[in-house]
Amino acid sequence: MPEEKPTEPTNTPLDVQSIRHLVRLMKRYDLTAIDLIEGPTKIRLRRQGSEAAISGYTVAAPTPVYAAPPVAAPAAGPARTEAAPAAAAPSKDIVIESPMVGTYYASSSPDAPAFVSVGSAIRPDTTVCIIEAMKVFTDIPAGVTGTITEVLVKNGQSVEYGQPMFRVNPS
Known part of the structure; x- marks a missing residue:
């Protein structure tokens, strides 16, 4: 019986075997994205449901920008708290x-x-x-x-x- 060799991707960029090979490489090297451009063909693979996928x-x-909590003023003066203008209108x-x-x-x-x-x-x-x-x-x-x-x-x-x-x- 002939020995089976692992399938290598073919030269056709949209070949299913090629895409599966790229996915295996992504998993093996813990990659989250691969962009491949070959002539007019562009392939973009993303893992784990990122928005970019x-x-x-x-x-x-x-x-939103939040103002820091007010700091207690010295006992001699009244406490003042003012919100930053950016906090009022994000x-x-x-x-x-x-x-x-x-x-x-x-x-x-x-x-x-x-x-x-x-x-x-x-x-x-x-x-x-x-x-x-x-x-x-x-x-x-x-x-x-x-x-x-x-x-x-x-x-x-x-x-x-x-x-x-x-x-x-x-x-």
């Missing part, structure tokens, strides 16, 4: 987070203009940046409609999964 981006809800900005680990690039090449800047109007399909990981460049879509109010990372900076990159005022 569906959309390729993550949008975090705004976090920001309604949405944060666009990095869907992967890699290097952030604001434009497609060093001499090209940035995809977006403060004041840029964006739609869900607007490319806001490129993240490079292992020589693979991935366009990152905004995923929301609004206006960029703050860019939180610098060109060429390393970013982590879930790291805030942009603040957006939804419209």
